[in-house]
Amino acid sequence: MSERLPLGARRLASLLSAVPLFAAGGLLGLLADVPRPWGVGVSVALIAVGVGLRWGRSALVRATAPGPVLLALAFGALSSPLSLLAELAAGLAGLAFLLWLADDPARPRGTVGLAATSFLVPSLALGIAWGSALLLPSEAAPVGVAAGLLVFAIGALAFLAVRPSLLDAEAPVTS
Amino acid sequence: MSRPANADRGLRWSPLALALFATGAALLVGGVGLRSPVPLFLALPLLLAAPAAALSGPRGPPRLTLEREALGSGTDVTVRHRLGSLDGTDLRAVEVAAEPPAGMTEFAPPSESRNREALEIDRHWRTQEPSISVVPVPRVVWRDPLGLVERPAHIEIEPLVVERYPPELLRVGTFRLRHTIALPGEIRSRRIGSVGDFYGLREARPSDPFRRINWRASARAGRLLANEYELDRTGDVLILLDARATSLGRRIDERILSISRGAAAGLAAAFLRTKNRVGLGVFSEFLDAVPLSMGRAQGIRIRSRLLAARRGPEGVPPERAAVSLGRYFPPGTTTILLSSLAEDVTEDLTVYLRRRGYPVVVLSASPLPLFPEERMLSEAEEAIVTRIVRLARRVRIARSWADAPTVDWSDYWSLGEFVDFLHRPEYRRVR
Numbered sequence A: 001m002s003e004r005l006p007l008g009a010r011r012l013a014s015l016l017s018a019v020p021l022f023a024a025g026g027l028l029g030l031l032a033d034v035p036r037p038w039g040v041g042v043s044v045a046l047i048a049v050g051v052g053l054r055w056g057r058s059a060l061v062r063a064t065a066p067g068p069v070l071l072a073l074a075f076g077a078l079s080s081p082l083s084l085l086a087e088l089a090a091g092l093a094g095l096a097f098l099l100w101l102a103d104d105p106a107r108p109r110g111t112v113g114l115a116a117t118s119f120l121v122p123s124l125a126l127g128i129a130w131g132s133a134l135l136l137p138s139e140a141a142p143v144g145v146a147a148g149l150l151v152f153a154i155g156a157l158a159f160l161a162v163r164p165s166l167l168d169a170e171a172p173v174t175s
Numbered sequence B: 001m002s003r004p005a006n007a008d009r010g011l012r013w014s015p016l017a018l019a020l021f022a023t024g025a026a027l028l029v030g031g032v033g034l035r036s037p038v039p040l041f042l043a044l045p046l047l048l049a050a051p052a053a054a055l056s057g058p059r060g061p062p063r064l065t066l067e068r069e070a071l072g073s074g075t076d077v078t079v080r081h082r083l084g085s086l087d088g089t090d091l092r093a094v095e096v097a098a099e100p101p102a103g104m105t106e107f108a109p110p111s112e113s114r115n116r117e118a119l120e121i122d123r124h125w126r127t128q129e130p131s132i133s134v135v136p137v138p139r140v141v142w143r144d145p146l147g148l149v150e151r152p153a154h155i156e157i158e159p160l161v162v163e164r165y166p167p168e169l170l171r172v173g174t175f176r177l178r179h180t181i182a183l184p185g186e187i188r189s190r191r192i193g194s195v196g197d198f199y200g201l202r203e204a205r206p207s208d209p210f211r212r213i214n215w216r217a218s219a220r221a222g223r224l225l226a227n228e229y230e231l232d233r234t235g236d237v238l239i240l241l242d243a244r245a246t247s248l249g250r251r252i253d254e255r256i257l258s259i260s261r262g263a264a265a266g267l268a269a270a271f272l273r274t275k276n277r278v279g280l281g282v283f284s285e286f287l288d289a290v291p292l293s294m295g296r297a298q299g300i301r302i303r304s305r306l307l308a309a310r311r312g313p314e315g316v317p318p319e320r321a322a323v324s325l326g327r328y329f330p331p332g333t334t335t336i337l338l339s340s341l342a343e344d345v346t347e348d349l350t351v352y353l354r355r356r357g358y359p360v361v362v363l364s365a366s367p368l369p370l371f372p373e374e375r376m377l378s379e380a381e382e383a384i385v386t387r388i389v390r391l392a393r394r395v396r397i398a399r400s401w402a403d404a405p406t407v408d409w410s411d412y413w414s415l416g417e418f419v420d421f422l423h424r425p426e427y428r429r430v431r
Helices: A007-031 A034-055 A059-063 A066-078 A082-100 A112-135 A140-162 B016-033 B038-056 B168-172 B215-219 B250-273 B295-306 B317-328 B349-354 B378-399 B416-425
Strands: B003-005 B063-071 B077-087 B094-097 B104-114 B117-125 B131-135 B139-143 B150-152 B156-157 B160-164 B187-189 B195-202 B223-242 B277-283 B287-293 B336-337 B360-364 B406-409
Touching: A007 A034, A007 A066, A007 A082, A007 A140, A034 A066, A066 A082, A066 B016, A066 B295, A082 A112, A140 B016, A140 B038, A140 B104, B016 B131, B063 B277, B077 B160, B077 B406, B094 B117, B104 B336, B131 B215, B131 B295, B160 B250, B160 B295, B168 B187, B168 B250, B168 B277, B168 B317, B168 B416, B215 B223, B223 B250, B223 B317, B250 B277, B250 B295, B250 B360, B277 B295, B287 B295, B287 B317, B287 B349, B336 B349, B349 B360, B360 B378, B360 B416, B406 B416
Parallel strands: B063 B156, B223 B277, B223 B336, B336 B360, B360 B406
Antiparallel strands: B003 B156, B063 B077, B077 B117, B094 B139, B104 B117, B131 B160, B139 B150, B187 B223, B195 B223, B277 B287
16 A cells, blocks of 8 residues: 655655656757757746646645646747757657656655556657658658648547547447 | 435546647647647647546546545544445546535545555544534546546445534433333333332332332331332433524524534434433424434434434524424423523523423523624723623523523533533432
């Protein structure tokens, strides 16, 4: 049986999972097309704000913690020039963000290990996407195809968001 | 009776998942607009995380068992929740949100131990006053480790009732009751008869049969002496709760009603434990009665009726209660009336109960400790107001004494004064 650790100890332990987030976010800020100290500084500061908010006493404050972190990552990704390293850093930053989400100090210890599937699917997709970017030649047409596929993906996700019961298993029919 | 909890059992996205969807979509649009794939690489994990989390958990409502148990003593209440899984759901990802019942507050963080198959959570609550209350059904959900999706569990659960009352009430059951019946019980009743335990000798009367004369003792004393026997019988007691609204207002009325319900539950349990017959009357607008009976089932009947008791309207005539009582309870039944005595003496039930032949003892929960402190007054003025209010209360209790013995109950966690009062020899037979 796993016991719940004191909140202070859980907070300190959760700092470990924030390290990859700081690293990936900082790298993304470093690659951004803005004066170097500004890019890193803004990214790291916003991530630090998010980590600090998750230590708050109020549940409402804790719920807002991912906001600044997402803002930092989006800032880095949107302002980075096209390069394989920036693509890799953006993907890894997304995965680091998911790892940081899983290690919530308000939740019982050991739940990070349960999130394997939630990491595996995005990691595989990211690996395929980055591999394609690395190995396939860049042309204008594939960008158009990719854009179409992305629009389709957004539509499908919006449909799922509205109808989450589509993921429910069918109840067995007995006569 | 068990009932299913958590009626809504579908999969639900958390606000965080929706925020991730929105951010991912914005990044996609931004990436296409800027003709840069970098934002798309960040968007990919954000968009896929929530569907992947939904697929990693149970595909329908998790089927769980939940057992609850109330522990602790005095003002502390520890409710232990034990969860088990019927369909192999990993209990490490299950969360239990248990709210304390009204009148209780959480004083320590929950303690829990969990593994894949079992989950045990203790919630530590403290009750401010004596009470009897139903612990609300907890919300049990499976939540993915990222906190993106949740699925309410399907559980069958028994209602859990928590009773807290002053410990002195456990001694009250030995109080001698006036109305008894010839069933074996624990009320010692000195009745002359051919059965029972020998109690003592008394002067013989002409009506005594020869077999009751103690010839040896008579020879020694030089006059006729008869044996006296003592029988253990079952006594009858009626607990009457005055739930009418008073001028104190809804908030204080409901707190007093809650305290009185706790005391009534304790009194009923104590009298039933000593094999007496106990009846209950709740007088709000009309009388809601549980007729006299004994045993465990009667305890459950009384408890459920107490839980259903609600504050009635104002201005209900007190005689209505006395008339209705006659339909359920024989005159002469010792009656313990729980009333705040906040209204004028003309609203008292005691006069009408006495007229109908019910000997009454009044236990009056004082509203004084429940009054909020007024910050508008100075300390000296506050002291004067408190003194006047106390004097008024004392006068009110004294006026009630004219009709029935009345105990003012202001320290809610102690009923020693009331129990001692009932056991005083001069008040054993309530007038």
